[in-house]
Amino acid sequence: MRRGLTVIGLTGSIGMGKSTAAAMLREMHIPVFDADAEVHRMFRPGGEAVRPVGEAFPGVVKDGAVDRKELGKRVFDDKEALRRLERIVHPLVGAAERRFLMRAAMRGADLVVRDVPLLFETGGDRRCDYTIVVSAPAHIQAQRVLRRPGMTPERLAAIRAAQMPDAEKRRRADYVVPTGQGRRLTRDRLRDIVREIRRRGPAAGRRCRRPIARR
Numbered sequence: 047m048r049r050g051l052t053v054i055g056l057t058g059s060i061g062m063g064k065s066t067a068a069a070m071l072r073e074m075h076i077p078v079f080d081a082d083a084e085v086h087r088m089f090r091p092g093g094e095a096v097r098p099v100g101e102a103f104p105g106v107v108k109d110g111a112v113d114r115k116e117l118g119k120r121v122f123d124d125k126e127a128l129r130r131l132e133r134i135v136h137p138l139v140g141a142a143e144r145r146f147l148m149r150a151a152m153r154g155a156d157l158v159v160r161d162v163p164l165l166f167e168t169g170g171d172r173r174c175d176y177t178i179v180v181s182a183p184a185h186i187q188a189q190r191v192l193r194r195p196g197m198t199p200e201r202l203a204a205i206r207a208a209q210m211p212d213a214e215k216r217r218r219a220d221y222v223v224p225t226g227q228g229r230r231l232t233r234d235r236l237r238d239i240v241r242e243i244r245r246r247g248p249a250a251g252r253r254c255r256r257p258i259a260r261r
Contacts, residue, residue, distance in 0.1 A: 050151070050156065050248070051147065051150065051151050051155065051156065051157075051158060051248070052156060052157045052158070052175050052176070052243060052244075052247065052248045053147070053158055053159075053160060053173065053174045053175050053176075053248075054157060054158070054159045054160070054174060054175065054176050054177070054178060054243065055159075055160050055162060055165045055170060055171050055173075055174035055176070055177040055178065056068060056071070056078075056159050056160065056161045056162070056165075056177075056178050056180070057161075057162055057163060057164075057165035057166065057177065057178070057179055057180075057215065058163075058179050058180035058181060058212075058215065058225075059181075059187065059206070059209050059210075059212050059215065060163075060187070060191055060202075060205050060206075060209065061182075061186075061187040061188070061190040061191035062180045062181055062182050062187055062212070062225060063180045063182060063190075063225030063226075063232065064161065064163070064180050066180075066225065066229070066232065067178070067180045067223060067225065067232060067236060068080065068159065068161045070229075070232065070233050070236050071159050071236060071240070074236075074237070074240060076155075076157050076158065076159055076240070077146070077150045077153075077155050077157075077158045077159070078158070078159040078161050079142075079143050079146045079147075079158065079159065079160050079161060080161045081139055081143070081160070081161060081162045081163065082161070082163060084139050084142050084143075085135060085139060086114075088135070088138055088139075088142075089111060089112035089114060090111050091109070091110035091111045092110070093111070093112075094138055095112065095134060095135055095138055096110065096111065096112055098134045099112050099117070099131070099134055099135075100112070102130055102131070102134060103117060103120050103127075103131070106120065117131070122204075136168070143160065146158070156244065157240065157243065157244065160173070160174060164209075165177065166210055166214075166215060166218055167209070167210050171218070175243075175248050176220045176221065176243055177218070177219045177220050177221070178219060178220070178221045178222075178223055178236075178239060179212075179215045179216055179218075179219035179221070179222050179223070180222075180223045180225045180232075181212055181215070181216055181222055181223070181224060181225065181226075182224065182225045182226030183226050184212075186226040187212075188202060191205075221239045223235045223236060223239070
């Protein structure tokens with residue numbers, strides 16, 4: 047399934063511009079697997095996560111779908127509840143991702159992107175040939191996130207505390223893409239990265255590769 051297919055992991059903290067970067071990569075005709083979008087699909091009526099999530103968290107299923115706000119209240123400050131949810135959702139997302147990779151390979155794609163918010167936190171980078179982190183200054187991140195409905199400075203602080211620090215993500219990444227200096231710079235940087243990755247080809251394995259310079 048992976049033969050000849052280069053897998054790029056795309057990640058970044060909340061408000062750093064990951065969705066914008068993913069859209070730009072799609073415009074370059076690169077298939078993108080969006081883990082968050084897959085979870086949304088699984089939580090909708092008929093989704094494969096609805097029944098097991100409803101059994102694990104009684105009361106969160108309404109009108110045949112998982113109420114994400116209610117579920118969020120249950121797991122946000124409860125690590126055991128969050129782990130219980132992850133044990134349900136992660137295998138389902140993993141299966142969907144494998145189907146995505148198989149379809150991409152059958153269609154002759156040379157590159158695919160795994161858009162995963164917690165790529166490093168979950169060890170998902172080990173299943174990628176290269177990793178890209180999108181990053182912006184903290185004040186720009188805050189401006190973006192605080193525009194979202196229901197978001198508060200206190201909630202943003204809690205989310206930041208729960209995520210791997212941006213500096214650590216940048217340190218681990220093969221490539222860092224700035225998203226706070228205009229879309230043109232972001233798009234140009236992504237194009238340069240894609241061009242370089244195509245030249246290099248699939249990595250022999252992340253643990254065996256020489257470090258790539260992060261420009």
